[in-house]
Amino acid sequence: MPGRERRSRLIDIIRLRGFAALDELVRELGVSESTIRRDLDALEEQGTARRTHGGVLYAGGLPRIAEFDEKQPANWEAKRTIAAATVKIINDEETVLLDGGTTTYEVARLLAGRSLQVVTNSMPVANLFASESRTDLILLGGFVSPRTGVCLGPYTNELLSRLHVTTTVLSAAGISKQGLFNAQLLLAETEQAMLRAAGKVIVVADSSKFGRKSLTLVSGLEAIDIVVSDSGLSEEWQQTILDAGPRLILADIPAEDVDSVGQDASAANTKIES
Amino acid sequence: MPGRERRSRLIDIIRLRGFAALDELVRELGVSESTIRRDLDALEEQGTARRTHGGVLYAGGLPRIAEFDEKQPANWEAKRTIAAATVKIINDEETVLLDGGTTTYEVARLLAGRSLQVVTNSMPVANLFASESRTDLILLGGFVSPRTGVCLGPYTNELLSRLHVTTTVLSAAGISKQGLFNAQLLLAETEQAMLRAAGKVIVVADSSKFGRKSLTLVSGLEAIDIVVSDSGLSEEWQQTILDAGPRLILADIPAEDVDSVGQDASAANTKIES
DNA sequence: GTGCTATTGATTATCATCAAGCAAAGAATG
DNA sequence: CATTCTTTGCTTGATGATAATCAATAGCAC
Structure with missing residues (x-):
């Protein structure tokens, strides 16, 4: 799978669920753990996601009511x-x-x-x-x-x-x-x-x-x-x-x-x- | 701190942030890790929260649009x-x-x-x-x-x-x-x-x-x-x-x-x- | 007081996750 | 074709998280 599409699907999955475990993503995208981890680092740098131990949180989520x-x-x-x-x-x-x-x-x-x-x-x-x-x-x-x-x-x-x-x-x-x-x-x-x-x-x-x-x-x-x-x-x-x-x-x-x-x-x- | 109030504050914190790391909660509530862990297990059983590695997600949140x-x-x-x-x-x-x-x-x-x-x-x-x-x-x-x-x-x-x-x-x-x-x-x-x-x-x-x-x-x-x-x-x-x-x-x-x-x-x- | 129970905190062995380094496979460039 | 750069997957030692056990404490009934 090309890296572009993978990262795009990654965002979609994370946004949809709010949270996704790392091994979950490995299974669903069919790539190695290292690759997912690198992708997530990139997403975090970019601000789209927030890393946690063992998974990711969606960051660009709904702005909350004050x-x-x-x-x-x-x-x-x-x-x-x-x-x-x-x-x-x-x-x-x-x-x-x-x-x-x-x-x-x-x-x-x-x-x-x-x-x-x-x-x-x-x-x-x-x-x-x-x-x-x-x-x-x-x-x-x-x-x-x-x-x-x-x-x-x-x-x-x-x-x-x-x-x-x-x-x-x-x-x-x-x-x-x-x-x-x-x-x-x-x-x-x-x-x-x-x-x-x-x-x-x-x-x-x-x-x-x-x-x-x-x-x-x-x-x-x-x-x-x-x-x-x-x-x-x-x-x-x-x-x-x-x-x-x-x-x-x-x-x-x-x-x-x-x-x-x-x-x-x-x-x-x-x-x-x- | 009495256990009741602690669990209540726990729910509030988790609900507010959507996600909370375990050591975060330990620091803020001033109790041992074991206690927090036990509380979270209870919350999960009850369906209010979802455990992840190293933290909790709020589960009772917004039902999502189909x-x-x-x-x-x-x-x-x-x-x-x-x-x-x-x-x-x-x-x-x-x-x-x-x-x-x-x-x-x-x-x-x-x-x-x-x-x-x-x-x-x-x-x-x-x-x-x-x-x-x-x-x-x-x-x-x-x-x-x-x-x-x-x-x-x-x-x-x-x-x-x-x-x-x-x-x-x-x-x-x-x-x-x-x-x-x-x-x-x-x-x-x-x-x-x-x-x-x-x-x-x-x-x-x-x-x-x-x-x-x-x-x-x-x-x-x-x-x-x-x-x-x-x-x-x-x-x-x-x-x-x-x-x-x-x-x-x-x-x-x-x-x-x-x-x-x-x-x-x-x-x-x-x-x-x- | 004595027993009983529930709650908590510490300890440990076990397991999962992490970052870093390295090698292989493509893709792009000359 | 050779070279460089990028992407990917694997391995390793280290770090962090977990569950289970046990001891200590504090209430509560009698």
């Missing part, structure tokens, strides 16, 4: 348990509208594979469902915000105005007595449109979000049906929320079995109030 | 050169509408990082631009086809009807004397809407597509401004296209330097006719 990369796994433990509690109150065959944000992303991960209709404006969320044949996916178009990967703007809002869903799962940058806050002006409008499209509104927010305001007010507390948070939420806030109307679900960080992240969402204990 | 996975790198060499020739006739600051398909995906890869406005209905394409701050991205929403990851349907078409772009890059399942063919009925409608939104229409298709019909006719040849293909296209077909109206650009597979795939799009020789 928000999901930088973010320290700050309250991820909490976010995960909140997500686990949230998916329990979503039934199969529902139509679910999912907002952007890391907590809703966790919810989306747990929903993947279930028989649902999902509507979202978030590209990271959409990617999770894109190839799931059991889940119908409707993507809200519009202008894509580069930092967060969500669709915004008039097109998005107008499309939303014509949809109706059974359940909307919203995230928030902050929650105060006045209601839900968000950090982006355009996103606030889109979230307001989401509220109008919803039958039941669920807000997911870890306890650190309470008592914190942000740029714009999205909605009052009375528009929310259910708030899902973690057990770190103070008594006062619990009462404040309940007084304002919503049901409150507090997810306990599970005593054991943290490993269940993927399919299995049964671990979190939940305490339902009022 | 079309891009299965597809043999059949005419990829041709597709790449076609893509390289195509991006040469697209200028900075233009508004470009990109169709779905593997050839247009290659075009998109070469456009990534340039100063453009990009409009697309394809999620794989959108992912390439999502975090590029230099490129404005407008995503056409709608119903997402699970196999190909493109948005279809009435919402998509209606949004398109309100847009105007300088250049549209279309793909095709087949090209005959009658015109452009596509394999999906709904997609044909969307592509017709794309044609209507376009100033200049570029069709990218490798030579194997010519003389091949598919399910539905999308448009006649006269609606196309430029056809970009490879040098494998027969004389008769060249003449047929030129007689019908479009300009024809044939990309030669470069004699050397196949390695330039990423940023560098300068390699392909092109022959421009009429």
Whole structure:
């Protein structure tokens, strides 16, 4: 096999799989290990691939969404348990509208594979469902915000105005007595449109979000049906929320079995109030 | 550090980076190699990660779009050169509408990082631009086809009807004397809407597509401004296209330097006719 | 406290991978 | 045809990674 074609196929294989073991490549391309190794060195020099012990990683891969990369796994433990509690109150065959944000992303991960209709404006969320044949996916178009990967703007809002869903799962940058806050002006409008499209509104927010305001007010507390948070939420806030109307679900960080992240969402204990 | 938290952080790290070397993890988590190794075995069993020699890959990641996975790198060499020739006739600051398909995906890869406005209905394409701050991205929403990851349907078409772009890059399942063919009925409608939104229409298709019909006719040849293909296209077909109206650009597979795939799009020789 | 168990860290022998050097086979050049 | 340059495959000693075993520690029940 000519060297040119081999290197070209090499790139294709690596790109396709994201990772390829060295002996794998030796077998599939039918050349010696030394040759593969030399090719990989060249690819690395060129920046297309990254070598590891025993294999290669594709380097020119998808640029990642900033928000999901930088973010320290700050309250991820909490976010995960909140997500686990949230998916329990979503039934199969529902139509679910999912907002952007890391907590809703966790919810989306747990929903993947279930028989649902999902509507979202978030590209990271959409990617999770894109190839799931059991889940119908409707993507809200519009202008894509580069930092967060969500669709915004008039097109998005107008499309939303014509949809109706059974359940909307919203995230928030902050929650105060006045209601839900968000950090982006355009996103606030889109979230307001989401509220109008919803039958039941669920807000997911870890306890650190309470008592914190942000740029714009999205909605009052009375528009929310259910708030899902973690057990770190103070008594006062619990009462404040309940007084304002919503049901409150507090997810306990599970005593054991943290490993269940993927399919299995049964671990979190939940305490339902009022 | 308690084992639970460690494993949780492990998942976060792996997910964030896609790959992590073993000694890296040892250093960052401050535990012994044996412990890390045991944790990774557990994660692998559980399906969250995939072990390699000397490291781990994240497994629970994005499910991949079927079309891009299965597809043999059949005419990829041709597709790449076609893509390289195509991006040469697209200028900075233009508004470009990109169709779905593997050839247009290659075009998109070469456009990534340039100063453009990009409009697309394809999620794989959108992912390439999502975090590029230099490129404005407008995503056409709608119903997402699970196999190909493109948005279809009435919402998509209606949004398109309100847009105007300088250049549209279309793909095709087949090209005959009658015109452009596509394999999906709904997609044909969307592509017709794309044609209507376009100033200049570029069709990218490798030579194997010519003389091949598919399910539905999308448009006649006269609606196309430029056809970009490879040098494998027969004389008769060249003449047929030129007689019908479009300009024809044939990309030669470069004699050397196949390695330039990423940023560098300068390699392909092109022959421009009429 | 005593036993029990789970988790961790160190050690070892074994195996896989690596870089470098060298020779053979083509391809290109004069 | 001879010569040079490139590409390829093989070998070797060295390095790195692995699995398995064992001892130490820390909890937990009673």
